[in-house]
Amino acid sequence: MAKKSLGQNFIFDENILRKIVGFAGDISVGQVLEIGPGPGGLTQAILEAGAAEVVAVEKDPRFSPILNELKELFPNRLSVLIKDALELNLREITASPLKIIANLPYQISTAVLIKWLNEEICHSNCKSLTLMFQKEVAERIVAGPGSKKRSRLSLMTELHTDAKIVLNIPPGCFTPKPKVDSSVVHFDVLESPKYHLDPSKLNNILRYAFNQRRKMLKSSLKPIYPNVTQALNAVGIIETQRPESLELKKFCDLSLLDI
Secondary structure, eight states: OOOOGGOOOEEOOHHHHHHHHTOOOOSSSSSOOOOOOOOHHHHHHHHTTTTOEEEEEEEEEHHHHHHHHHHHHSSSEEEEEEGGGGGGGGGGGOOOEEEEEOOOOTTHHHHHHHHHHHHHHGGGEEEEEEEEEHHHHHHHHHOOOOOTTOOOOHHHHHEEEEEEEEEEEEEEGSSSSSOOOOOEEEEEOOOSSSOOOHHHHHHHHHHHHHTTTTTTTTHTTHHHHHHHHHHHHHOOOOOOOOOGSHHHHHHOOOHOOOO
16 A cells, blocks of 8 residues: 555554654644654544644545545544645644644655755744654754764754654564664754854855765855855854864854854
8 A cells, every 4th residue: 555656654553653642742732733644543543642633634645535534533623635745834834733743754754854944943833743754864863963963954953943762663563664764753843943043044054064074164164255264263163173063053153154
């Protein structure tokens, strides 16, 4: 039933599904948004946990019949949208509080998260995300300063959320069985970005810094700052540092620099 082309891998173990839902906390008020429900295993676990309202967004129309059966089992609590999750704009969702719980299709997991972060999720009604990723991606998401896995995604995540890996799941728990381990990451969305910044400039700085992550910052950021040493020193950055060693605040301070 799962389509490899859509990155679909489903969990049917009820204990694991209940654990995933539990990380989202109280879902008895507001709305839960689920991305990629597939055959509805996680959807049912969310509803059984007492969710007041669930909106399930599924790209694959083959799952409409089974999801419609769940709608009948849980009257007036489940809506199903057959559409691409990448077309959703969280800031247009008026329900509050909004919580997102999803076993994201691997093909779109990173793209969806980046989209939400770039849309400044802090300014939406979303309070938390409880999301499944490949373990390697999850480790990049939560990587701190000094980690070789630190990336633009790590920094954007840290800017808008408090994120941590809460559960690791082996391949044998999925159907079909993937080749890699998976992890659930829980994100508490901040009320505002963690530091003051210029969003456009920060995005540009991170792009240059991490596209050439093996280079020292004095080299990778020279296209942005002709007098790169002066710019870096102005915010307390050592010019020989590499991007993964730097704290988020330093990048944000750099984005505010008028040089």
